Amino acid sequence: MSITIKDVARLSNVSVSTVSRVLNNNPSVSDEVRRRVSAVIKEHNFVPHEGRANLAKPKTNAIGLLMRGAGNAFFTGMVMSFEREAAARGYSLAVKQIGEREDEMICAPAFVKEKNLKGIILLGGKFDFSKAETERINAPFVCCTFTNSFGEIRESRYSSICADDIGIGFKAVNHLIDNGHRRIAALLRNTRDKSISELRYKGYEKALRERSIPIDDKLVMNCGDYSMKNAYETTLKLIDSGEKFTAVFTGSDIMAIGAIKALFDRGIAVPDDCSVIGVDGLESSLYCIPTLTTMVQPAEKMAVGAVDILDRLIKGECSYRHITAEVRLREGGSVKNIL
Amino acid sequence: MSITIKDVARLSNVSVSTVSRVLNNNPSVSDEVRRRVSAVIKEHNFVPHEGRANLAKPKTNAIGLLMRGAGNAFFTGMVMSFEREAAARGYSLAVKQIGEREDEMICAPAFVKEKNLKGIILLGGKFDFSKAETERINAPFVCCTFTNSFGEIRESRYSSICADDIGIGFKAVNHLIDNGHRRIAALLRNTRDKSISELRYKGYEKALRERSIPIDDKLVMNCGDYSMKNAYETTLKLIDSGEKFTAVFTGSDIMAIGAIKALFDRGIAVPDDCSVIGVDGLESSLYCIPTLTTMVQPAEKMAVGAVDILDRLIKGECSYRHITAEVRLREGGSVKNIL
Numbered sequence: 001m002s003i004t005i006k007d008v009a010r011l012s013n014v015s016v017s018t019v020s021r022v023l024n025n026n027p028s029v030s031d032e033v034r035r036r037v038s039a040v041i042k043e044h045n046f047v048p049h050e051g052r053a054n055l056a057k058p059k060t061n062a063i064g065l066l067m068r069g070a071g072n073a074f075f076t077g078m079v080m081s082f083e084r085e086a087a088a089r090g091y092s093l094a095v096k097q098i099g100e101r102e103d104e105m106i107c108a109p110a111f112v113k114e115k116n117l118k119g120i121i122l123l124g125g126k127f128d129f130s131k132a133e134t135e136r137i138n139a140p141f142v143c144c145t146f147t148n149s150f151g152e153i154r155e156s157r158y159s160s161i162c163a164d165d166i167g168i169g170f171k172a173v174n175h176l177i178d179n180g181h182r183r184i185a186a187l188l189r190n191t192r193d194k195s196i197s198e199l200r201y202k203g204y205e206k207a208l209r210e211r212s213i214p215i216d217d218k219l220v221m222n223c224g225d226y227s228m229k230n231a232y233e234t235t236l237k238l239i240d241s242g243e244k245f246t247a248v249f250t251g252s253d254i255m256a257i258g259a260i261k262a263l264f265d266r267g268i269a270v271p272d273d274c275s276v277i278g279v280d281g282l283e284s285s286l287y288c289i290p291t292l293t294t295m296v297q298p299a300e301k302m303a304v305g306a307v308d309i310l311d312r313l314i315k316g317e318c319s320y321r322h323i324t325a326e327v328r329l330r331e332g333g334s335v336k337n338i339l
Numbered sequence: 340m341s342i343t344i345k346d347v348a349r350l351s352n353v354s355v356s357t358v359s360r361v362l363n364n365n366p367s368v369s370d371e372v373r374r375r376v377s378a379v380i381k382e383h384n385f386v387p388h389e390g391r392a393n394l395a396k397p398k399t400n401a402i403g404l405l406m407r408g409a410g411n412a413f414f415t416g417m418v419m420s421f422e423r424e425a426a427a428r429g430y431s432l433a434v435k436q437i438g439e440r441e442d443e444m445i446c447a448p449a450f451v452k453e454k455n456l457k458g459i460i461l462l463g464g465k466f467d468f469s470k471a472e473t474e475r476i477n478a479p480f481v482c483c484t485f486t487n488s489f490g491e492i493r494e495s496r497y498s499s500i501c502a503d504d505i506g507i508g509f510k511a512v513n514h515l516i517d518n519g520h521r522r523i524a525a526l527l528r529n530t531r532d533k534s535i536s537e538l539r540y541k542g543y544e545k546a547l548r549e550r551s552i553p554i555d556d557k558l559v560m561n562c563g564d565y566s567m568k569n570a571y572e573t574t575l576k577l578i579d580s581g582e583k584f585t586a587v588f589t590g591s592d593i594m595a596i597g598a599i600k601a602l603f604d605r606g607i608a609v610p611d612d613c614s615v616i617g618v619d620g621l622e623s624s625l626y627c628i629p630t631l632t633t634m635v636q637p638a639e640k641m642a643v644g645a646v647d648i649l650d651r652l653i654k655g656e657c658s659y660r661h662i663t664a665e666v667r668l669r670e671g672g673s674v675k676n677i678l
Contacts, residue, residue, distance in 0.1 A: 076415040079436055092453065095434045097418055114431065228626045261626040287567045287600040289628050 003044040011044070012037045063091045063310060064117040066108050068124035069100050072226060073254055074280045074299065075123050075145075081303035082121065089311050091118070100225055105133040112139045119310045127151060127194045134158055140313035144306040145297075147322065150194040159313060161305040161323040165196045168295045168327050169203020172277045173249050175293070175329055177211050180339035181247040181275060184208070185219040185238055187259055188251040189226055197251055200279065204249055218243050226251065231258030239266045246338060247275040253285040256292055260334070271336035281330055290333030298325050342383040350383070351376045402430045402649060403456040405447050407463035408439050411565060412593055413619045413638065414462050414484075420642035421460065428650050430457070439564055444472040451478045458649045466490060466533045473497055479652035483645040484636075486661065489533040498652060500644040500662040504535045507634045507666050508542020511616045512588050514632070514668055516550050519678035520586040520614060523547070524558040524577055526598055527590040528565055536590055539618065543588055557582050565590065570597030578605045585677060586614040592624040595631050599673070610675035620669060629672030637664050 009016045014033055021029050022037040029037075065082050067075050079095060086093040094115045098107050104125045112120055119140040127150040134141070134157065147160035176184050186204045189197035201220070208215050221238055223230040231250065235258065238245075248263075250256040256278030260270050268274050270290060278285055281296030302325050312318045348355045353372060360368050361376040368376075379385070404421050406414050418434060425432040433454045437446050443464045451459055458479040466489040473480070473492065486499035515523050525543045528536035540559070547554050560577055562569040570589065574597065577584070587602075589595040595617030599609050607613050609629060617624055620635030641664050651657045 073412075080438075083436065097422060099419075228622060232626060257623070257626050261628060264628050283567060284596070284623065287571060287596050289600060289603050 008037065008040050008044070011040045060116045060118070061091050062094050062115055062117050063307075063314075064108075064111050064115060064120040065093055065095045066104055066111055066120060066122050067095065067097045068102070068104055068122070069226065072124065073282055073284070074252065074297070077282065078123070078299050078303045081300045082123075082307060085304045085307040089307065091307075091311075105129050105136065108141065109136040109138060112137055119314045121306045121310055122146075123306075125195075129153060131157060140310060142306045142309045142313070144302060146196055149199060155322060156320050159309050159320045159322065161302050161309060161325060162196075163297050163302075163325050163327045165199035166203040166206065168279055168297075169200035169249065170207045171203070171327070171329060172279065172295050173204050173207035174211075176247045176249065176275060176277060176335065177207060177213065179247075179275065179335055179337040182213055183216075183219065183245040183247070184213075185221065185243075185245040185248045187221050187223060187231055187234060187238075187248055187255055189224065190222045191220060200251055216243075219245055223251075223255065226254055228254050228258035228261075231255035232262045235259040235262035236266065239263070239268065245274070247277070247335070250276065250278050253278040253280040253282040253292055253294055256294070256334070257284065257288050260288065260290075260292075271334050275335040275338075277335055285332070293332040293335040294330055295327050296330045297327055301325055342385045344385075347376065347379050347383070347385050350379045399455045399457070400430055401433050401454055401456050402646075402653075403433045403435065403447075403450050403454060403459040405443055405450055405459060405461050406434065406436045407441070407443055407461070408565065411463065412621055412623070413591065413636070416621065417462065417638050417642045420639050421462075421646060424643045424646040428646065430646075430650075444468050444475065447480065448475040448477060451476055458653045460645045460649055461485075462645075464534075468492060470496060479649060481645045481648045481652070483641060485535055488538060494661060495659050498648050498660045500641050500648060500664060501535075502636050502641075502664050502666045504538035505542040505545065507618055507636075508539035508588065509546045510542075510666070510668060511618065511634050512543050512546035513550075515586045515588065515614060515616060515674065516546060516552070518586075518614065518674055518676040521552055522555070522558065522584040522586070523552075524560065524582075524584040524587045526560050526562060526570055526573060526577075526587055526594055528563065529561045530559060539590055555582075558584055562590075562594065565593055567593050567597035567600075570594035571601045574598040574601035575605065578602070578607065584613070586616070586674070589615065589617050592617040592619040592621040592631060592633055595633070595673070596623065596627050599627065599629075599631075610673050614674040614677075616674055624671070632671040632674040633669055634666050635669045636666055640664055 005016055005019050009019045014037060019037055022034050063086055083093050096111050104122050108120055117139055121142050121144050123144045125143060125146050127146060127148055129151050131153050143160040145162050147162045148158060173184060188201055191198055191201040205215060221234045223234045248259050250259050256276050260276055263270055263274050270276050278292045278294035281294050285292035285294050305323050309321045344355055344358050348358045353376060358376055361373055402425055422432050435450050443461050447459055456478055460481050460483050462483045464482060464485050466485060466487055468490050470492050482499040484501050486501045487497060512523060527540055530537055530540040544554060560573045562573045587598050589598055595615050599615055602609055602613050609615050617631045617633035620633050624631035624633050644662050648660045
């Protein structure tokens with residue numbers, strides 16, 4: 001068993017805060033005390049597990065926002081809402097963006113330690129984390145825009161605010177079916193990635209199944225991410241495959257914009273020749289041509305809700321909380337009734 | 340003259356670091372010492388000018404990025420480049436977004452103090468700051484995407500990396516003139532705002548003047564910001580004014596997308612009935628319909644360059660530096676030759 005800072009303090013006959021000051025080379029410690037503490041540290045091979053720098057850090061009032069998926073327009077559009085709500089509750093907000101392929105269960109503990117955070121919001125993330133992983137974070141945390149749909153961790157061990165992602169796919173695809181579409185392509189990040197993409201695909205499957213429409217795997221396209229570029233190229237591939245379809249359900253507005261461009265470049269007019277529906281309700285979905293029909297997620301409400309939950313966790317007012325945000329259909333001009 | 344922390348230390352017969360610990364309510368200070376120091380502080384009305392919290396903060400290796408104009412897609416797209424380059428040089432990056440109307444010369448000093456930053460990059464900002472204002476920052480700083488074009492501060496007193504914004508407007512409008520356009524509208528944030536918007540307008544004026552085309556103020560539209568929404572509404576106003584024009588020069592790609600939508604909604608096809616040229620080279624400008632012709636700014640190079648300059652300033656390798664980044668025209672499908 002390894003030695004703790006308390007053991008070092010006891011063995012050196014000083015206080016824990018004095019050990020902390022020695023670790024931080026604080027000049028206020030006398031040479032005699034420094035030598036004594038250093039000797040104990042060396043003798044017992046003490047490693048300050050919480051990080052040397054951390055021990056003497058003043059208490060901050062910072063909370064963290066770990067944003068996954070760098071260029072995600074839905075997330076970057078939420079940052080100001082997080083900042084405003086954090087400030088309104090007396091917190092400063094430290095923001096960190098991580099790449100699509102990085103693991104927030106590795107990054108979050110390091111971020112909490114580095115910035116001495118009181119708590120952290122994970123904006124976007126994977127769905128299969130374990131109890132051990134979440135414990136490494138070592139601070140209250142809230143999953144925002146996702147929940148632990150695929151992991152085995154108990155509901156009482158984490159908090160979340162997210163949309164009903166299966167419902168998003170289900171409602172979007174039902175809207176297309178209601179407008180007479182049967183050959184509906186799905187354009188997603190990945191249908192088996194244990195993320196919102198897989199959930200939205202489940203909604204797509206459910207909608208088709210309930211309306212007794214066969215699922216054609218040749219119409220289900222994995223783009224690998226949420227970028228316009230990959231959505232564009234994947235849609236070109238789908239068109240060039242020769243498969244017939246009259247509508248496309250896309251995993252995000254950004255992907256929908258890429259898909260519309262690909263259809264346009266192949267001479268397929270939206271919505272006259274093909275309908276497209278997105279998810280998110282980004283500002284840019286109002287200004288694309290045609291205006292996008294999309295499932296609007298309440299970005300502002302989710303940001304405010306996440307900060308509210310984190311604030312309650314920090315203050316000990318609750319030990320966990322889960323909120324599902326309402327999503328609504330906003331009709332634009334990208335879906336045509338072909339009945 | 341006000342009393343300094345050194346005076347407090349001398350009068351209390353303790354070290355400066357002990358005064359600092361008293362100010363930070365550090366429990367390691369004995370009650371007797373605390374009373375003595377507190378008495379001196381009260382007697383002499385000592386105000387810790389550098390901020391109580393700061394005095395005892397450990398040295399960090401953080402640099403700051405103060406981003407102006409919250410939803411600016413050009414800026415948010417640069418954040419990962421700043422992070423990568425900062426990390427490659429051993430810095431952590433603290434990011435703060437401020438609103439369009441906030442003053443970075445007020446926010447930057449507070450941010451430097453709050454996060455104990457080694458230096459700061461101002462991403463976007465006003466152009467008329469004074470020597471006194473910059474001195475308040477109290478750390479090396481680099482202006483990124485702008486320079487002090489309107490202020491009286493000497494070049495040796497600050498650093499910058501930016502595009503040639505007059506040149507951007509000049510080249511963009513020349514491209515329209517080369518394609519036969521004479522009635523060219525300008526859609527800008529503000530033509531007299533002492534920011535890049537005014538510089539780009541100067542480029543517009545210069546291009547028209549050199550080609551002996553009269554400037555028609557009725558074609559010059561101030562949108563107030565760079566949003567799609569205001570660009571859309573301002574373009575509708577311009578169309579509805581009845582003024583004739585065959586092309587629009589917009590201050591950003593986002594504004595161009597708003598303008599194209601407004602033209603589309605009034606039945607004016609781009610580029611057949613009206614040409615549009617943007618500035619930035621955002622990814623989304625490749626996927627709008629038609630693909631936008633735009634002046635591409637080297638976002639990645641500007642981010643890397645800003646971190647490089649700041650790193651040199653911090654290390655004392657230079658005292659100031661100014662770089663002008665190259666901008667290039669990328670032809671899309673939004674400009675028609677009407678000759």
